[in-house]
Amino acid sequence: MIRVVVADDQELVRAGFRLLLERVEDVEVVAEAEDGEQAVSLVRQYRPDVALLDIRMPTRDGLSATRQMVDDVPATKVIILTTFDTDDYVRDALHAGASGFLLKSSPPERLVTAIRTVAAGEALLDPAVTRRVIEGFTRQAVPAGPGPELERLTDRELDVLRQVARGLSNGEIARELFITEATVKTHVARLLAKLGLRDRVQAVVYAYDHGVVGR
Numbered sequence: 001m002i003r004v005v006v007a008d009d010q011e012l013v014r015a016g017f018r019l020l021l022e023r024v025e026d027v028e029v030v031a032e033a034e035d036g037e038q039a040v041s042l043v044r045q046y047r048p049d050v051a052l053l054d055i056r057m058p059t060r061d062g063l064s065a066t067r068q069m070v071d072d073v074p075a076t077k078v079i080i081l082t083t084f085d086t087d088d089y090v091r092d093a094l095h096a097g098a099s100g101f102l103l104k105s106s107p108p109e110r111l112v113t114a115i116r117t118v119a120a121g122e123a124l125l126d127p128a129v130t131r132r133v134i135e136g137f138t139r140q141a142v143p144a145g146p147g148p149e150l151e152r153l154t155d156r157e158l159d160v161l162r163q164v165a166r167g168l169s170n171g172e173i174a175r176e177l178f179i180t181e182a183t184v185k186t187h188v189a190r191l192l193a194k195l196g197l198r199d200r201v202q203a204v205v206y207a208y209d210h211g212v213v214g215r
C-alpha cells in the first residue's frame with residue numbers, strides 16, 4: 001500500500017484528490033494538510049511514501065515545505081501539484097528535491113501513475129512541461145564545473161546521463177545509444193549511486209549545474 005499525504009489550501013481540491021485516490025486499491029490517503037507548515041508536520045508524523053503538495057499555500061509554500069521534507073524524511077517522495085506551469089516553478093521544485101511535477105489539469109490517471117512512479121523510486125514530470133523545462137535549463141544554467149565525482153562514471157554512463165538530461169525515457173535512450181532498455185536502467189542506477197543522487201530529477205539538475213550536457 002502506498003501511503004500518501006495531500007496538502008492544498010483549498011478544501012474542495014483536497015476532497016477531490018481523496019475521492020479519486022480512495023478508488024485506487026494500492027493507494028491510501030493517511031492525512032490532509034491545509035498549509036505548508038501542517039504538511040511538514042504531518043509528513044514527520046506519518047512518514048508517508050508520497051506527499052502531494054500544492055505549490056502555493058499559506059504559512060509555507062510547497063517549495064519550502066519540499067526542502068524541509070527532503071531533509072527531515074528523505075524516504076518520502078514529493079510531487080508538486082499546481083495550476084501554474086511557468087518554468088521557474090518547475091526548476092525551483094526540482095532544485096528543492098521534488099521527485100515529480102504535475103499540473104492540476106492533468107488527467108486523473110496521470111496522477112495515479114505519478115504516485116506509483118515516484119513511490120517506486122523513479123521520477124516524473126508532466127509531459128506538458130518536461131521538454132520546455134529541459135530547454136530552460138539549457139538556456140539559463142551556469143555550470144559550476146564538472147566536479148570530481150564525474151570521474152567515477154564510465155564513458156557509457158556519462159552518455160546515458162547526457163540523454164537523461166535531455167529528458168529522454170529509458171526506451172528513448174536505448175534507441176539513441178543502440179543498447180537494451182534493461183542496460184539503460186542498469187546504467188541509470190549505477191550513475192545515480194556514483195553521483196549520490198536520489199532519482200532522475202536530481203540527475204537532470206546535476207547535469208545542467210555541472211555542465212555535463214554539451215561536453
